[in-house]
Amino acid sequence: AQSVAQPEDQVNVAEGNPLTVKCTYSVSGNPYLFWYVQYPNRGLQFLLKYITGDNLVKGSYGFEAEFNKSQTSFHLKKPSALVSDSALYFCAVRDPRMRGSYIPTFGRGTSLIVHP
C-alpha cells in the first residue's frame, strides 16, 4: 500500500523568507513523487515530480523539492516566498510497481500563507 502525509495543515511565512512544505511517504520500493498547487476555485497545477536521478528536483515558479530516501521525505522548498505563492499544496505518490492502474495517493494538502 502507498500513503503520503503532509504533517502541517498550514504554513505561514513572511514574503522574502524561504519556505518549506513537508511531505513524507510510504511505498514499497522506489516511489514516484509529485507536487501540485491549487489556487482558489482552480484545479490542481503540476509543479514538479521525482522519478529517478538527481535528488533535487527543480520545478515551476522557482519551486524545488528534495527527495530523501532515508527519511522517506519529499519536502517542497522555495528560497524566497512571494505573496502570490499563497495557495494549497498537495504532495502525491505513486507506486511504480503497480501495473495497469496508476492510482496516485494524494496528501490532505497544506495551506501556504505568505504574509506581506
Add this chain to the structure above:
Amino acid sequence: EAGVAQSPRYKIIEKRQSVAFWCNPISGHATLYWYQQILGQGPKLLIQFQNNGVVDDSQLPKDRFSAERLKGVDSTLKIQPAKLEDSAVYLCASSFEGTGSTDTQYFGPGTRLTVL
C-alpha cells in the same frame, strides 16, 4: 495548448436528484481521470480511462456513480441519485499516455457540487 475543460463550474441540487458533469481533456491525451475532492481532503481517484476503456474504477461507488468515454475523447460523470455526502469538487485530469506512472496529470478547474 488548451487545458482540460470542465462544465458546469458549479452545480447545486437536492438530494436524490441526478447530475452530470462533462470533461474535455487536452487534445491527444489518451488517459482521462475523474477525482472527487471533499473539502479539506486531497483528491481521490474515482475512475481512470485509457482511450475509451476503463483501466480502474475500483473506488467508484457504482451503485450511484457512472462514467463513460464513448469516443475516447470527452467524458461524462453521472451521479444518480445524489446524496448529501457527494458534495465535493469533481476534478477531471488527463495525461498523454498513462502506460507509465511517470506521466504528469493536467487538471481541469473542477465542478463544485453542492447537494442540499
